[in-house]
Amino acid sequence: MVARRGRRNGAEVPFDADNAPTAEMPAVTDADPVVRAKSIPEAAVARLAVYLRVLSAMAEQGSTTVASEELAAAAGVNSAKLRKDLSYLGSYGTRGVGYDVQVLVGQIERTLGLTRQHKVAVVGIGNLGHALANYGGFPGRGFPVEALFDVDADLMGVPVGGIPVSHLDDIPKVCAERGISIGVIATPPTAAQSVCDRLVAGGVQCILNFAPVVLQVPEHIEVRKVDLAVELQILSFHVARRADETKGSHPVGNGMVVR
Amino acid sequence: MVARRGRRNGAEVPFDADNAPTAEMPAVTDADPVVRAKSIPEAAVARLAVYLRVLSAMAEQGSTTVASEELAAAAGVNSAKLRKDLSYLGSYGTRGVGYDVQVLVGQIERTLGLTRQHKVAVVGIGNLGHALANYGGFPGRGFPVEALFDVDADLMGVPVGGIPVSHLDDIPKVCAERGISIGVIATPPTAAQSVCDRLVAGGVQCILNFAPVVLQVPEHIEVRKVDLAVELQILSFHVARRADETKGSHPVGNGMVVR
DNA sequence: ACATGTGAAATGGTTCACAGCT
DNA sequence: AGCTGTGAACCATTTCACATGT
Structure with a gap:
């Protein structure tokens, strides 16, 4: 029986063709709410949502600018990754200074499509x-x-x-x-x-x-x-793995039976 | 031994052979208990939990063996990935035939640490x-x-x-x-x-x-x-991206195929 | 015949490290 | 002097394709 190939989530769309070597001038029309979602990695999209929340909290506290190092720490990622993620939005930071919180909030919202309602x-x-x-x-x-x-x-x-x-x-x-x-x-x-x-x-x-x-x-x-x-089973796996590792003091833990 | 599965999908109640030390996996235990658990990719662990659920459902329906193609379709992944994932557990399949459902259930449970309780x-x-x-x-x-x-x-x-x-x-x-x-x-x-x-x-x-x-x-x-x-924001991103694509910017013969 | 198991290639994602701008 | 933006190195995961075993 020919299993009807079931595709599920994670529909990663091709496209791209961007990233021309040394050619850096997408000249993206700013006010253009469209034309953006080029090829942001799926993994980065999930993190953008997290950055957005952290940034919103910072905005409420009165912060106006934030450095990648600080935002990264608050979001639980390292700064290189954060900068790379933000770079997918375009260049909205200021070298030597950091990012303007409001601008970043706006850009992330736009990129995630949060400027429209989703019933x-x-x-x-x-x-x-x-x-x-x-x-x-x-x-x-x-x-x-x-x-x-x-x-x-x-x-x-x-x-x-x-x-x-x-x-x-x-x-x-x-x-x-x-x-x-x-x-x-x-x-x-x-x-x-x-x-x-x-x-x-x-x-x-x-x-x-x-x-x-x-x-x-x-x-x-x-x-x-x-x-x-x-989720629970994944956690269970880690508990088990940890328990096993504890059994051995050397690299390749060679404990025996699982308990 | 043959775990009597809970009931149907009523609650997706899977496995757990109460105390497994006596069931279908004791023999393997002294072979290479959990040493291998060390190198299972994180991504594969998450899928193992899914396979486990699907396998439990199949066991309830009376299936005794299953081919990678079939299990993969039911779990929403492709067969190559499924086989690779299962290979991290060891070689429990039979070439030319497929996998024994019960054996697989037992191995996945053991690997995920489900043979013990997690309060x-x-x-x-x-x-x-x-x-x-x-x-x-x-x-x-x-x-x-x-x-x-x-x-x-x-x-x-x-x-x-x-x-x-x-x-x-x-x-x-x-x-x-x-x-x-x-x-x-x-x-x-x-x-x-x-x-x-x-x-x-x-x-x-x-x-x-x-x-x-x-x-x-x-x-x-x-x-x-x-x-x-x-999660909602990620979905929002995809809705937005799709909407933008529809605006048709490039009449590339690329169509919009996913895959 | 048929389906697993797995090296090897391809793809995707992360981290490094530094050039470049403020 | 400081911090962003990003090629390039690196690592992880997926996919290919076929040798292997039943």
């Missing part, structure tokens, strides 16, 4: 879904929760965090009507794939999946997974 | 903490929640998911007493660092952090972060 739908109003719905417009505006879904008849119409719960069957219709762009799946694993399909049918472009299943989606859909069990 | 403490019993506490022994036993903490006086002593809530101040003492090895932080960001410090003082080795802050920890502590805002 969110949460599916599965159990413990987790409830927590998510009450998060109320996730990270300070920008991600308003505009639709909630569940199967439980008792929840229909009941407002959670201000939004009335609708039925799973209405996902396509409601998502399309409200222009939902991000769907959050917080259902039991058995329902996840079907919910995913309906979200896609409703025009959702991205999915944040909390259910422990590997979703199959069309390739234009971006999926990110948050998996508690996987 | 978990959840700090911050708000919406999220509540959801986590009720998860009840996370991935089907193996990660029993044995302590809960919060600051709210009204919660002291109140049992949540069977465990009474203690005060944050008692984190070091209680964690040490109960032998907690994994701490889960589900508090507001302002409290996170202080909670983290107390968990470390209490002897926990790993921390799973849901609070949107970069924790500072001694280097022997393993920290993993689950950050909702970051």
